[in-house]
Amino acid sequence: MTEIKEIIQELIKFRNERDWEQFHNPKDLALAINIEASELLELFLWKNADEADKEKVKEELADVFAFAFLLANKYKIDVKEIVLEKIKKNGEKYPVAKAKGTAKKYDEL
Amino acid sequence: MTEIKEIIQELIKFRNERDWEQFHNPKDLALAINIEASELLELFLWKNADEADKEKVKEELADVFAFAFLLANKYKIDVKEIVLEKIKKNGEKYPVAKAKGTAKKYDEL
Amino acid sequence: MTEIKEIIQELIKFRNERDWEQFHNPKDLALAINIEASELLELFLWKNADEADKEKVKEELADVFAFAFLLANKYKIDVKEIVLEKIKKNGEKYPVAKAKGTAKKYDEL
Amino acid sequence: MTEIKEIIQELIKFRNERDWEQFHNPKDLALAINIEASELLELFLWKNADEADKEKVKEELADVFAFAFLLANKYKIDVKEIVLEKIKKNGEKYPVAKAKGTAKKYDEL
Numbered sequence: 546m547t548e549i550k551e552i553i554q555e556l557i558k559f560r561n562e563r564d565w566e567q568f569h570n571p572k573d574l575a576l577a578i579n580i581e582a583s584e585l586l587e588l589f590l591w592k593n594a595d596e597a598d599k600e601k602v603k604e605e606l607a608d609v610f611a612f613a614f615l616l617a618n619k620y621k622i623d624v625k626e627i628v629l630e631k632i633k634k635n636g637e638k639y640p641v642a643k644a645k646g647t648a649k650k651y652d653e654l
Numbered sequence: 655m656t657e658i659k660e661i662i663q664e665l666i667k668f669r670n671e672r673d674w675e676q677f678h679n680p681k682d683l684a685l686a687i688n689i690e691a692s693e694l695l696e697l698f699l700w701k702n703a704d705e706a707d708k709e710k711v712k713e714e715l716a717d718v719f720a721f722a723f724l725l726a727n728k729y730k731i732d733v734k735e736i737v738l739e740k741i742k743k744n745g746e747k748y749p750v751a752k753a754k755g756t757a758k759k760y761d762e763l
Numbered sequence: 764m765t766e767i768k769e770i771i772q773e774l775i776k777f778r779n780e781r782d783w784e785q786f787h788n789p790k791d792l793a794l795a796i797n798i799e800a801s802e803l804l805e806l807f808l809w810k811n812a813d814e815a816d817k818e819k820v821k822e823e824l825a826d827v828f829a830f831a832f833l834l835a836n837k838y839k840i841d842v843k844e845i846v847l848e849k850i851k852k853n854g855e856k857y858p859v860a861k862a863k864g865t866a867k868k869y870d871e872l
Numbered sequence: 873m874t875e876i877k878e879i880i881q882e883l884i885k886f887r888n889e890r891d892w893e894q895f896h897n898p899k900d901l902a903l904a905i906n907i908e909a910s911e912l913l914e915l916f917l918w919k920n921a922d923e924a925d926k927e928k929v930k931e932e933l934a935d936v937f938a939f940a941f942l943l944a945n946k947y948k949i950d951v952k953e954i955v956l957e958k959i960k961k962n963g964e965k966y967p968v969a970k971a972k973g974t975a976k977k978y979d980e981l
Contacts, residue, residue, distance in 0.1 A: 582687045796913075821947075
């Protein structure tokens with residue numbers, strides 16, 4: 546079994562033991578990802594870029610991943626496949642010759 | 655090499671070809687995760703829980719994962735390890751006997 | 764009529780002309796606030812604190828306010844009243860003697 | 873003095889008593905708006921659209937408004953003006969004849 550499948554298996558075991566699948570519709574999972582992402586963001590609020598507490602980052606980032614994996618699972622999405630596809634797509638939007646060394650959005654390049 | 659390391663390797667290759675590491679400090683990566691999570695959320699806005707367009711979900715979820723993996727990599731965080739640790743921790747906050755079948759937060763159980 | 768009531772009146776006129784009240788339940792309005800707040804945040808991504816484009820900030824901030832006013836209206840909430848009450852409450856959480864000059868959260872003071 | 877100016881005056885008084893202006897750069901204020909918007913969103917998580925606790929909505933919505941007003945003030949932005957301008961602009965993007973009764977985005981109309 547791949548690493549990501551193993552993680553998802555553990556998340557589903559945890560969820561099912563608590564009978565929580567009934568709450569985990571795609572929309573609320575998207576809300577949950579946002580809420581956890583925002584708790585992660587709060588660790589950087591009023592701070593310089595590298596002043597967040599790493600142990601807390603681990604916890605909040607874990608929550609982001611947990612709900613992101615659960616949403617992927619809900620749609621039977623293969624995480625590796627969609628990320629690699631997006632990299633390919635972004636390669637077209639951000640060709641090296643134009644995008645190198647600049648943080649501009651593709652529509653401003 | 656594990657699946658997640660492979661994904662991160664591809665993300666870093668893409669980033670380095672464009673010389674973007676200079677922009678990818680932890681704080682802005684946390685912003686990026688939030689921005690992508692919110693674009694994912696928008697696919698559900700004004701809709702029922704299961705009415706989002708799956709192809710668009712794939713793209714936005716891929717972006718969430720991409721920046722989440724890059725932030726993990728920035729801190730040398732092992733994704734599998736932190737998710738499994740968080741599951742364990744949540745097992746204590748949400749014991750089955752109390753949490754089964756309810757969506758209440760741990761401080762309301 | 765107060766300034767805020769005037770703004771809300773215009774927002775409702777716009778909404779009703781389009782028959783959009785049916786979509787504006789409290790939960791989706793909360794989603795909309797988050798989505799607009801995130802578009803505002805994107806104007807600062809990969810940038811120094813003061814490098815956002817002011818004209819774009821105006822537009823995205825206007826969207827945040829628009830949905831925040833609509834949610835306030837949905838619950839018959841008086842904006843001035845709740846903000847002044849929150850200031851009072853925060854005054855207790857963040858007494859001047861403890862909070863002066865520090866960005867720490869109240870539970871770390 | 874208008875209602876909004878009064879609110880902002882109180883927010884600034886609170887901020888200055890604590891010497892917090894040093895932390896309130898535009899980027900971190902945008903982060904703060906997102907974090908508060910997300911705490912508001914959490915009140916709706918795993919719930920039906922109208923099941924949030926109104927008293928908690930008041931508190932979190934107050935926080936969203938507080939930071940949104942502070943950001944407006946930072947840029948010397950007139951809140952009423954930008955919202956009315958955005959309504960006008962949205963009127964062009966969403967003409968009544970096309971947008972009535974549908975929640976589609978303007979680029980799908």
